[in-house]
Amino acid sequence: METVFELSEAHKSFGAVHALSSIDLQITKGERVALIGASGSGxxxxxxxxxxQLAPDRGDVRVLSCNPLGLGEGKLRELRSRLGYLPQDLGLVPNLRVLQNVAAGRCGRRSILGSLRDLILPAGGVRRRIYELLERVGIEEKIYDRVDTLSGGQQQRVAVARALxxxxxxxxxxxxVxxxxxxxxxxxLELLTRLCEEEGLTLLVSMHQLDLxxxxxxxxxxxKHGKVHFDGASSDLGSEALSALFQLGDKAPDS
Structure with a gap:
């Protein structure tokens, strides 16, 4: 299987705070993986x-067979464009229409002029593709609405369409969630997993809701505390590993 992510002895600190320590991890194409842990686990x-989006202080990180540290600005932007990212705050522009917010998803892949044209007056083919994506996430009727008029759930679907x-x-x-x-x-989660299966995408989600x-x-x-304490099948996560991950009173440097 093709390796999508590979980390070896990766460390990351913010000043005196050790956010990640000795991370070894490999994720292959098409996997669905959840990063779980309490708030502040890394x-x-x-x-x-x-x-x-971040560089390790030590260790090796390979993303889609590339070492981001060895890439120039243009190649790094190209690599990031192959990584659909849904931030917790969604990163939408509230006073722009849904159409423009979704079109912003390709800004890193086009010239500045092409990106501006897509944002200001998207071509017919761009509009059709965006409509198709909005249809797949269930909000195609909102294509010309401003984002700040949408509900939180609808905004989340706009962000998913933008990433796709x-x-x-x-x-x-x-x-x-x-x-x-x-x-x-x-x-x-049903939406994310369904779309990734249909598109053949690798899906990686951070969350703390263990049942989901x-x-x-x-x-x-x-x-836990920036270290991997469990890596395996969800069915193999037993009570001992659970208590270690979610022990009350633990404090950690970063979420």
Whole structure:
């Protein structure tokens, strides 16, 4: 199987705070993996490292067979464009229409002029593709609405469509269900897993809801204090590993 991510002895600190320590991890094409752990376990830092948004202080990180540290600005931008990233705050522009927000997904793949044209007046083919994606996430009727008029759930679907418009090889989602009720959380995860299966994408999600992680992700990577404490099939995560991951009173440097 093709390796999508490979980390060896990766470390990341922020000043005196050790966010990640001695991370060894390999993820292959098409896998669905959940990074789980309590708040402050290092999930977000690891996700950003895999998304080529952060560089390790020590160790080796390979993303889609590339070492991001060895890439120039143009090649790094090209690599990032192959990584669909859903930040926890979604990163949408509230006063722009849904159409323009989704079109922004390809800005890293086009020239400045082409990107501006897509944002200001998307061509017919671009509009058709965006409409198709919005149809797949269930909000095609909102294509000309401003984002700030949408509900939180609808905005989340806009962000998913924007990530897919990049035509990525991987979808990375940072705590996509942290602020929603259980019913909506299940809807979000069903949407992400269905779309990634249809598109043949690798899916990597950070979350702390263990029951949902077990339900939707065959493989779990458990983090605690910036270290991997569990990496295996969700069915193999026993009570001992659980108590180690979610022990009350633990404090950690980073989420």
């Amino acid at each position: 999930k977000t830092t690891l996700l950003r490292l895999l998304g080529a 418009f990049q035509e990525p090889a991987v979808l990375l989602a940072d705590e996509p 942290s602020a929603v009720d259980p019913a909506r959380a299940r809807d979000v 992680a077990r339900e939707f992700f065959p493989r779990l990577v458990g983090l």
